[in-house]
Amino acid sequence: MRMAKRPNILLTGTPGVGKTTIGKELAKRSGLTYVNVGDLAQEGQLYDGFDEEYQCPILDEDRVVDELEEMMGEGGVIVDYHGCDLFPERWFHIVFVLRTDNTQLYERLESRGYAGKKLQDNIQCEIFQTIYEEAMEAYRPEIVHQLPSNTPEDLEQNLEQIGQWTEQWIKDHN
């Protein structure tokens, strides 16, 4: 039996906005496959150098893309990453940029152990809506959607909205 065609979804936004939380739950509910790009890079050591300023390894974007290509071609993948212009545009049928108010994001990142410049830079990234603008440049604006991600109610509403969109996409394409 041929597998039903399923969409690829990109979940993006500043670190701490809730991509992993919603991505895993969405995978559970929809049956799509969740991929955390940070974890994938860590497991495969898909790095190219070390950033001294931020004290973290630098992602080897070409190898990340190569690693995911086959899976993305098959469809049904939820990708979670805090950047979005490294992926081929053709991969995604829809892009969600999660957004969180500064005070809440600050608390979430602080409790994750972020401090100093790293904390400030991530808060600024959210204030300047850096990832949203990156997404609007990298993808057709019609497929880019911002979602509030402040409360558990937001989470549930987003899950329902994305779930409904996914069901409709599958109906329309099979």
Ligand code: DAT
């Ligand atoms: P990300 O993957 O974007 O870095 P995360 O999923 O790890 O973010 O979430 C960061 C923290 O925020 C984590 O403690 C769970 C919490 N969180 C996520 N979404 C939330 C929401 N809608 N309301 C309240 N807390 C949320």
